[in-house]
Amino acid sequence: MTAPAYRRLSVDQRRGQLIRTALDLFARRAPEEVSLDDVAGAAGVSRPLVYRYFPGGKQQLYEAALRSAADEVEGCFREPAQGPLTGRLSRALARYLDFVDQHAAGFKALLQGGSVVETSGTGAIVDEVRRDAAEQILRHLEIPEPGPRLRLMVRTWISAVEGASLIWLDEGKRPPGAELRRWLLDHLITLLVATAADDAQTASVLRRALELEEPDGAVASLVERVAPLLAEAVLPGGEGAEHPETGESGPGER
Numbered sequence: 025m026t027a028p029a030y031r032r033l034s035v036d037q038r039r040g041q042l043i044r045t046a047l048d049l050f051a052r053r054a055p056e057e058v059s060l061d062d063v064a065g066a067a068g069v070s071r072p073l074v075y076r077y078f079p080g081g082k083q084q085l086y087e088a089a090l091r092s093a094a095d096e097v098e099g100c101f102r103e104p105a106q107g108p109l110t111g112r113l114s115r116a117l118a119r120y121l122d123f124v125d126q127h128a129a130g131f132k133a134l135l136q137g138g139s140v141v142e143t144s145g146t147g148a149i150v151d152e153v154r155r156d157a158a159e160q161i162l163r164h165l166e167i168p169e170p171g172p173r174l175r176l177m178v179r180t181w182i183s184a185v186e187g188a189s190l191i192w193l194d195e196g197k198r199p200p201g202a203e204l205r206r207w208l209l210d211h212l213i214t215l216l217v218a219t220a221a222d223d224a225q226t227a228s229v230l231r232r233a234l235e236l237e238e239p240d241g242a243v244a245s246l247v248e249r250v251a252p253l254l255a256e257a258v259l260p261g262g263e264g265a266e267h268p269e270t271g272e273s274g275p276g277e278r
């Protein structure tokens with residue numbers, strides 16, 4: 025059997041080609057299901073040539089492919105610091121969810137763990153992506169030295185985005201990406217409001233964000249959808265609420 029023919033490329037070009045080929049395969053199949061022979065065949069090269077560029081074998085190739093994917097994910101959250109905060113993060117989420125959708129198998133295998141090729145090296149890359157995403161969000165919030173509550177809020181949201189992405193991929197009848205993006209943005213707005221209630225730094229961030237918000241933007245949309253639900257609720261001291269001591273209902277404070 026003759027070795028597959030291949031055109032001569034520079035070292036960087038060939039290495040890049042093998043990484044892109046591996047990424048494409050990992051996007052459609054779990055990493056443990058992809059062999060070096062699969063990568064060589066898809067790239068149109070021989071197995072020995074793959075080893076020439078990745079002497080560590082499949083693990084080294086996987087980590088190189090993962091590094092490339094991590095760079096792309098980190099790029100998803102890079103957005104010019106212009107315009108409403110919700111608009112910037114909506115565009116970032118759109119890019120991120122597109123990437124998740126296009127690399128479903130590899131994304132799930134990476135974040136869910138259990139892969140036969142998962143090592144401390146791959147874990148460090150994933151942790152780096154999470155930290156970078158958090159730093160990008162904090163940069164959009166324009167806080168050079170975030171306090172513990174604000175940092176906790178941002179990292180909580182990053183975890184929610186990651187978890188929701190995995191669940192979204194697992195669902196047989198999943199909502200459209202645009203619907204998930206809006207829900208995640210609503211989640212961030214709600215977290216900001218809840219944290220601002222007890223944290224002065226977050227309250228300052230929220231005020232600045234609201235000043236830039238458009239009248240028909242994401243915040244207005246969320247308020248419009250939530251307001252009727254709150255209006256139906258019976259709040260303490262409100263119309264129809266019972267007096268805490270007498271048990272009698274009466275008008276709220278005037």
